[in-house]
Amino acid sequence: MFPVFDGHNDILLRLYNAPEKREAIWLTGEGKGHLDLPRMKKGGFAGGFFAIYIPSPHDDDGIDYQQLMENPPFLLPLPALIPASEALPVAWAMANHFLWMERASAGAFKLVRSVAEIRANMAQGVISGILHMEGAEAIGPDLDALHAFHAMGLRSLGPVWSRPTVFGHGVPFAFPSTPDTGAGLTEAGKRLVRECNALKIMVDLSHINEKGFDDVAAISDAPLVATHSNAHAVTQSSRNLTDRQLAVIAESGGMVGLNYATSFLRRDGKQSADMDWTDVLAHLDHLLAKLGEDHVGLGSDFDGATIPQGIGDVTGQPALQQAMLDHGYGEALVKKISSENWLRLLERTWGA
Numbered sequence: 001m002f003p004v005f006d007g008h009n010d011i012l013l014r015l016y017n018a019p020e021k022r023e024a025i026w027l028t029g030e031g032k033g034h035l036d037l038p039r040m041k042k043g044g045f046a047g048g049f050f051a052i053y054i055p056s057p058h059d060d061d062g063i064d065y066q067q068l069m070e071n072p073p074f075l076l077p078l079p080a081l082i083p084a085s086e087a088l089p090v091a092w093a094m095a096n097h098f099l100w101m102e103r104a105s106a107g108a109f110k111l112v113r114s115v116a117e118i119r120a121n122m123a124q125g126v127i128s129g130i131l132h133m134e135g136a137e138a139i140g141p142d143l144d145a146l147h148a149f150h151a152m153g154l155r156s157l158g159p160v161w162s163r164p165t166v167f168g169h170g171v172p173f174a175f176p177s178t179p180d181t182g183a184g185l186t187e188a189g190k191r192l193v194r195e196c197n198a199l200k201i202m203v204d205l206s207h208i209n210e211k212g213f214d215d216v217a218a219i220s221d222a223p224l225v226a227t228h229s230n231a232h233a234v235t236q237s238s239r240n241l242t243d244r245q246l247a248v249i250a251e252s253g254g255m256v257g258l259n260y261a262t263s264f265l266r267r268d269g270k271q272s273a274d275m276d277w278t279d280v281l282a283h284l285d286h287l288l289a290k291l292g293e294d295h296v297g298l299g300s301d302f303d304g305a306t307i308p309q310g311i312g313d314v315t316g317q318p319a320l321q322q323a324m325l326d327h328g329y330g331e332a333l334v335k336k337i338s339s340e341n342w343l344r345l346l347e348r349t350w351g352a
Contacts, residue, residue, distance in 0.1 A: 001318045002331075003122060005339035006048030007227035007257025007299025008132070008206070011035045013053050014303055015097040016090065026101055034302035034313040037105060040127055043314040046339055047118055047128030049156055049227055051304070052094045054087045054137045056163065069173070072269040076173040078163045084140040091138035095152055098131055111153050115347045122339075132204070132227075135161030135170075141188040143195050150199050155350065156227070157196055158204035159189055160212065162239075167192050168212040175269030177238035179245070184211035185219075193219045202349045205229070205249075206259075206299070207239070217248050222349050224254035228299030230264045231286040234279065237264050246290040255345045256287055257299025258337075260307040273309045277323040280308060284324065284337070293333050297341045 014033050015022045021030060029036035035045075056079045068074045102111050105127075112118050112128040121128045131153045139145045146154075162170035167189030169182040185193070193216055196203050205213050205226040217224055226249065232240035241249070241256065249256060258280075263271045265279045287296045300307070302314060311320055317338075324334050 001044065001321045002335050002338045003044050003046035004048075004298060004317050005046050005118070005128075005342040006302070007297055007342065008049050008051060008134075008259070008304070009035055009300060009302040010051050010053055010134075010304030011302070012050055012094040012097055013055065015101075016094050017055075019097070022097065022100070023104070027104060034300070034307065037108060037127075039314045041108070043317050045127060045314050045317070046122050047112070047130070048300075049130045049132040050098055051132045051134040052091045052098075052138070053134040053161060053304070054082055054090050057082075066271065069263055069271040072175045074173070074175055074269075075177070078170075078172050081164045081166065082137045084138055084145070084166075087137035088145060091133070091149075095131065095149065098129065099152075101129070113153055113155055114350060115343050118343060118346070130155050132156040132158075134158050134204070134207070135163070135165060136167055136192065137165055139192070141166050141191075143192060146192070146195060146199070146201075150201060154201060156202040156204055158207055158227075159185070159192055159216075161207050165189075168215070169209050170207045170212075171209045171238040173263075174238040175263065176236040178210070178232070178236075179213070179238050179240070179242065180210040181238060182209050182211065184209075185215040190215065190219055197221050200350045202346070210242070210245070213245055213248075217252070223345060224249045224252040225345065225349070226256045226299075228257050228259040228261075228301050230259050230283045231290070234282050234286050235264055235267055235269065237269060239264050243290060246287070250291045250295060253295070253348060255295045255297055255341060256291060257297045257342070258284060258287065259305070260300045260302070260311055261305035262308055263306070265308065271306050273306050275308050275310075277308075277310060277327075280320070281323065281327050293336060294341055294344070296337055297339075297345075298337060
């Protein structure tokens with residue numbers, strides 16, 4: 001229906017975990033996950049933020065995280081800080097996969113550094129990719145690696161995923177819980193935000209705790225953005241934004257991308273994909289009421305979360321758009337939410 005520009009996906013993690021299958025994962029599709037090049041074309045995926053994410057070393061800790069999230073209340077344990085020396089090789093490998101995706105696509109997918117490039121690609125039917133870092137573990141407190149990744153194309157960064165970094169603290173996965181779960185930014189984190197502002201790297205507030213959010217808001221001279229977060233007033237997950245936080249984002253001219261993760265959408269906090277559109281639309285209604293129709297977009301979390309069965313994968317985005325239309329959103333508003341609000345936010349953040 002309408003082109004979609006998306007706030008967050010984790011396909012680079014899939015490529016990192018199975019590099020020997022990357023041609024099948026990206027170019028032809030292997031029948032798994034939420035994204036691949038053919039399905040992105042079919043689903044009207046015009047572009048988005050592609051996350052470098054350092055996986056947590058807890059795969060063999062004996063805890064059934066999926067089962068815990070199916071039975072709220074829950075508070076999931078998080079691993080300790082991952083040092084830059086361990087994170088950097090992983091981040092480098094994911095960045096290389098991102099560059100390979102561009103080369104292998106034969107012109108169908110391009111890394112972008114400006115909104116002008118995105119608009120040109122949309123006019124030509126080319127998918128745009130923004131290199132994003134979800135958690136800055138790979139960057140040391142000297143920030144040298146930030147400049148290296150910026151030269152490679154990095155234009156968006158979240159100081160933390162949910163575990164701590166040398167820059168600050170994220171929220172644990174908890175329900176019910178507020179995002180007020182710990183200390184704010186470190187001095188290194190404050191330097192990171194200032195340097196991102198100087199380099200025109202968008203700072204992503206998804207995953208950061210409330211005190212860290214407030215520190216970024218006090219320091220940053222750019223619009224405040226949460227690429228893949230929802231409304232705490234609807235679902236009381238630690239990962240969702242309170243009305244006070246939404247007011248701060250609105251005052252900055254910023255934006256929130258609706259996260260499709262079921263545990264952040266469902267009012268009962270469960271992870272089950274067995275849900276209708278009611279809670280999805282309730283989050284959109286609330287975000288629109290608090291932020292305004294020019295400041296809400298989509299932030300799927302494809303390949304990084306369980307998503308509603310009505311969406312399924314990237315080819316289900318037209319179904320979400322139809323649900324918005326059926327709910328009473330006009331075509332102009334659905335187009336804004338689908339892509340235009342992201343492009344205008346990036347113009348305010350990056351410049352032309």
